[in-house]
Amino acid sequence: MRSKLLFGRLRAALAVMALSMAANAQDYPTRPVKIIISSAPGGQPDIAFRVLAQQFSVQFGNPFFTENIPGANGAAALNALLKMPPDGYTLFYGNAGTWAINTALDPKLPYDAQKDFAPIGLIGESTGLFLAVAASIPAHTLQELVALVKAKPGVYSYASSGFGSIHHLIMEDFKASLGLNILHVPYKGSGQAIPALVSGQVSMGLASLGAVSPYVKDGRIRLLGVSTKKRSSMAPNVPPMADAGIPGFDHTTPLGLLARAGTARAVIDKLSAALAKAVANPEVVARFAAIGLEPATDTTPDALAETIRQDRIKYTRVVKLSGVHAE
Numbered sequence: 001m002r003s004k005l006l007f008g009r010l011r012a013a014l015a016v017m018a019l020s021m022a023a024n025a026q027d028y029p030t031r032p033v034k035i036i037i038s039s040a041p042g043g044q045p046d047i048a049f050r051v052l053a054q055q056f057s058v059q060f061g062n063p064f065f066t067e068n069i070p071g072a073n074g075a076a077a078l079n080a081l082l083k084m085p086p087d088g089y090t091l092f093y094g095n096a097g098t099w100a101i102n103t104a105l106d107p108k109l110p111y112d113a114q115k116d117f118a119p120i121g122l123i124g125e126s127t128g129l130f131l132a133v134a135a136s137i138p139a140h141t142l143q144e145l146v147a148l149v150k151a152k153p154g155v156y157s158y159a160s161s162g163f164g165s166i167h168h169l170i171m172e173d174f175k176a177s178l179g180l181n182i183l184h185v186p187y188k189g190s191g192q193a194i195p196a197l198v199s200g201q202v203s204m205g206l207a208s209l210g211a212v213s214p215y216v217k218d219g220r221i222r223l224l225g226v227s228t229k230k231r232s233s234m235a236p237n238v239p240p241m242a243d244a245g246i247p248g249f250d251h252t253t254p255l256g257l258l259a260r261a262g263t264a265r266a267v268i269d270k271l272s273a274a275l276a277k278a279v280a281n282p283e284v285v286a287r288f289a290a291i292g293l294e295p296a297t298d299t300t301p302d303a304l305a306e307t308i309r310q311d312r313i314k315y316t317r318v319v320k321l322s323g324v325h326a327e
Helices: 002-027 044-060 072-082 096-105 142-151 166-178 190-198 209-217 265-279 282-290 301-322
Strands: 033-037 064-068 090-094 117-126 129-134 157-160 183-186 204-208 221-226 254-260 293-295
Touching (some): 044 282, 072 254, 096 166, 096 254, 096 301, 129 142, 129 166, 157 190, 166 183, 254 265, 282 293
Antiparallel strands (some): 129 221
């Protein structure tokens, strides 16, 4: 009898809790919402999510703001998110680095992107990362660059935005696929890597079009290839890196919005709907285009979950092929 009474009280308490959570989700948000960005200020993700935060602030009539926590290829930011309650008031910018590459490099990480985080939706996809060379490098095509590197193995270098970054893994896939020996020089974000490339401190590197277009225009760097299987509509004269002799070479760079696992589904759905409205806004489309980002056409949580699954398969393969290990 006593156990039945306790069970009844527990069930009643859970029902009250569920009703309370539903009411809170219906009223969401009632206070400022933070979006953690795992990269340094000034890069494509930082700009994109500041635009998104502005749109959310207008739609919800409630402040949304961003906080940059760079370091450890997004792991520092993810750890910060894990310390927050799953209430939808702390969100996170994710990419292949945080939801696939980190795990491929180090299976012992204290988080699992598929279990510990709730997908909200895709923001957009980069129009491809572009393989750029410094003006001093005597190569004007992918084929010339490959021949140059093969003639002088270990002489040339490439910049990345950090060990384990998307820039690093794509270049390692490129190298391994063609048997190239190019020295990796990791920097703390694109804000450091691009100036090193422009000044000629390194021979080459991958970057978004928006980040390097001013230097292409003034002749300080040249674009030889794009990481996607198709040419970018924003730079149709630049061939896919697959043209260097790597059939099937294709690396897109999607950006996604995540919350803590356990966040109420009603909150997730509210945010996903707001995201769909934001990326369809002509002003946002124009601002995204300026930084080389194509808005997502499917912003649902399921679309992001599938992207995460596919990226984990892809970068597990790349890590094995390239032989890169966690530092």
